[in-house]
Amino acid sequence: MRRHHPILILLLTLIGVLSGPTTEAQILRSKRAVARERQEQRMREQSKSPYERFFTTDTTSMRSAQGPFLSLHLKEKQLYMELPSESFGEEMLIAATVSDISNPQLGLPGFKNSGPIPIRFIQKDSVVVMEVVNNDLLYDPTDKSALVKNIRKSYTNVSLHKFPITGLSSDGKSVLFDVTDFFLNEQRFFNALVSEVGSYRLSSSPRPDLSSFTSVKSFETNATVGVERTSYVTLTNSRGKGLEDYPTTYRVTYSLLRLPAVPMTPRLSDTRVNFFLTEKDILRSDNHQIETVNFIRRWRLEPVDMEALKRGELTEVKKPIVYYIDDNFPERWRAGIKAGVLRWNKAFERIGLKDVVQVRDFPKDDPEFDPDNLRYSCIRYVPVGIENAMGPSWYDPRTGEIINASVMVYSNVIKTLNNWRFVQTAQLDPAVRSKVLSDSLLTESLEYVIAHEVGHTLGLMHNMAASAAYSVDSLRSPSFTHKYGTTPSIMDYARWNYVAQREDKGVSLDPPFLGAFDYYAIEWGYKVFPELEDNFFAESKELQEFVSHHEGNPIYRYGVQQVESRLDPTAIEEDLSDDPIRAGELGMRNLMYITEHLDEWITDDPGAEHRGELYEQILAQAYGYYHNIFMMVPGIILRQTSESSGIPRHQVLPKERQREAALWLIEHAEDFRKLGLEKLVGHIPYASLRPFDLVQQDLLKMTMLNTGKLAISYYLDPDSYSPMEYLEDVYSHIFGPTLRRASSLSETEIALQEAFVRYLNASLQYGLQNVYPVGLKSDALSLSYKADKTVCSHAGEENGLLGFGNGNGFPEHLWAQTVNMTSDYTLSYALKVRDLLKRTIPRTRDANLRAHYRLLLGRLDKSIDK
DSSP: OOOOOHHHHHHHHHHHHHTSOOOHHHHHHHHHHHHHHHHHHHHHHHHSOHHHHHHHSSOTTOEEEOOSSOEEEEETTEEEEEEEGGGTTOOEEEEEEEEEESSTTTSOTTOOSSOOEEEEEEEETTEEEEEEOOOOEEOOTTOOOHHHHHHHTTSOOEEEEEEEEEEEOTTSSEEEEEOHHHHHSOOGGGOOSOSEETTEEEEEEEOGGGOEEEEEEEOSSEEEEEEEEEEEEEEEETTEEEEEEEEEEEEEEEEEEEOOSSOOOOOBOOTTSOBOEEEEEEEOTTTOOEEEEEEEOBOOOOBSOHHHHHTTOOEEBSSOEEEEEOTTSOHHHHHHHHHHHHTTHHHHHTTTEESOEEEEEOOSSOTTOOTTSTTOEEEEEEOSSOOOEEOOEEEOTTTOBEEEEEEEEETTHHHHHHHHHHHHHTTTOGGGOSSSOOHHHHHHHHHHHHHHHHHHHTTBOOOTTGGGGSOHHHHTOHHHHHHHTTOSOTTSSOOSOSSOOTTOTTOOOSOOSSOHHHHHHHHHHHOOOGGGTTOHHHHHHHHHHHHHHHTTOGGGOOOOOOSSSOOOTTSOTTOOSSOHHHHHHHHHHHHHHHHHTHHHHOOSOTTOHHHHHHHHHHHHHHHHHHHHHHTTTTOEEEOOOOGGGOOOSEEEOOHHHHHHHHHHHHHTHHHHHTTSOHHHHTTOTTGGGOHHHHHHHHHHHHTTTTHHHHHHHHHHOTTSOOHHHHHHHHHHHHSHHHHTTOSOOOHHHHHHHHHHHHHHHHHHHHOGGGTOTTSOOOTTTSOOOOOOOOSOBOOOOOOOOSSTTSOOSSOOOOOOTTTOOHHHHHHHHHHHHHHHHHHHGGGOOOHHHHHHHHHHHHHHHHHHHO
16 A cells, blocks of 8 residues: 655645635625725716716627717717817808719719708706807907897807717816717708709608717817718609608718808809809998898919019919819829819919819828718719719808809719700711710710819809800801800800811810810909908909909800790800890701701610610700790890999890790791601601600790790890780781681691680689799690700809899899780680681681691680680
């Protein structure tokens, strides 16, 4: 048997004693120690402030974005903002951008459906309140008078949202508050989804249980919050629902941006120049009166070297305007986009500023870059089947300083450019006679579109009067067109040279690089006046002199865009030259030639889909020519002028031009149908609908729908074309064959007589002039076809009065109820036509023609008796 060593036995004995059963006293001592430690922990926690507990308790999943502007903390699905105490009361902008969406038709990626709102945070008792800052009043901050204090009380801020305070830092330098509810839930002022889709109104039902935060970022002067939401969308119009409870998921990026501590010197508007405006109430320190004025929207461009500028040398600016190009653009688009942006540098160089506009790709190595952030101006690719582009911008409401801009380019804009170039220039340019534009033509076309949209982001509105400055002969001149293009302003809707004929060899077909008006507008809006020391009243006087020097020259005329009430034939979209009749005739000649060669030129089109699209575009183009002439009949030229210029603010076209347009429409109504070539009907899908026959019904209505607007022009100028003279001409031409006892009528002559009787009946039954004093509207008379592929849209043009520092958006409505006697006129001609029909029917031998006259007589009898 093995014997153990005595020392080993002793060690084992000692170990057994030490590791034996724990005594009751030992257990009690251990429990007391744990309890004491817990008590001490509770005391330590109780001694912490709520702010300290927030950052020391359950922080394993917390995400933070910290910066000098503000900090954001995402903890347990709740979002908290930490705002430095010194930032309370500081003005900032907040905006929401759609970053991505499951259906881009319902919310455009990269777009802000609601403009940025000026806000500030203030502390009230135990909550933090977000206020919308009221910047309507501008006053001298050094004026401490009681009157100023009292007036300011009438311009209070709006409390928009309140947030519970979570805690205050121990040093009192920051406040922590819960902002979850504001960012996570849909807010009425920051709707991510669009309000309309075509003719449908959009309504949505949010699903809060599916909302979540996706990101938080904080930088030196700005911060962003990313949110994902899901809503059920319903689309409704007068015919019913297009969609119902359609699930849509979208991501929204909120941006908060600190406004400049020192506001930019504003610039008073001038109604003769085409800038977007922001309205202000100015409290004049000299007489303490409040005057409502408008400042233009423009970027803050401060020269780096003011002395060089004074010497007439070029100088860079402290903060250039940089546009970042979306990575999603096809590679072959990028050259045209960049060139379109950089065009505007030529205009800035004229006033001494170098490299003002710059363009860069989305940076790959900049962790701060975020295309949805207000800090960055971007050119975004919108993957939606819309043939359009737009150039919105957002600004400091205190001064009109543009803070951020976007150019939104929809994916199908190329389709429109291809169709436009074909329909407007294929008569002369073989290079466009294909399904797809070559790289060079695509670059050239995109450059034009982008330059137009960038013009909007620089603050420029449309100038629809520009193209009326050039004559038809000038547009057919190679030397003129190569120097000046198709219009004095790229901000007009004047596309390619549809006036140029096949024999006009060497003529340029393109819009201008930049027009004379564009250089003029940039100089007016951005010229620096070092000697005036930021006195915007003094600057305004200098600028008024500058504009007055150009006033009266049609190249520098600004024509506001007409939307609802259209009276001025020289300020409309998609037109060329100062002579719509001659331009329309030349354009129709080109369209006939293009239509005849459609099959010959477009061969790689087995299903004829592309030729169908071109055929539709030809229809729209031809309709536009007729509409331009239709606008000439009332023909009131509206001008933005000063009192001292002696130029009338309204001028009616000469009577002979008004009458020429009215008779042209009647005499050429049949010509429109000739574009609907019979040989195309059998194999081009759109042609089989015979759209030229259908739209001709609208053209027939054009021949007689100007009585209401003529009441206005005749009131303004008693020597102009009167409504009675117009109706007599219409009657004499439409019923001329009947007055001459013609034995038969053409299809067009029958259609004209039917349309005229329908017009008379509608006026007698509905008294249309009392409802629509500037143009008759009804389901029976409305024009059913509209060419609406305008490529470009924007928001924010305001109405206003004529004067310096006042509005210049859309023209004011001319309410003509007191001068419009359309019902009286039409009753007279209804009786006149009825008498003619009663005399004619008994002696009409042709049975079909007699039936036509009886139908007209029956309709008139019913309306007159009623």
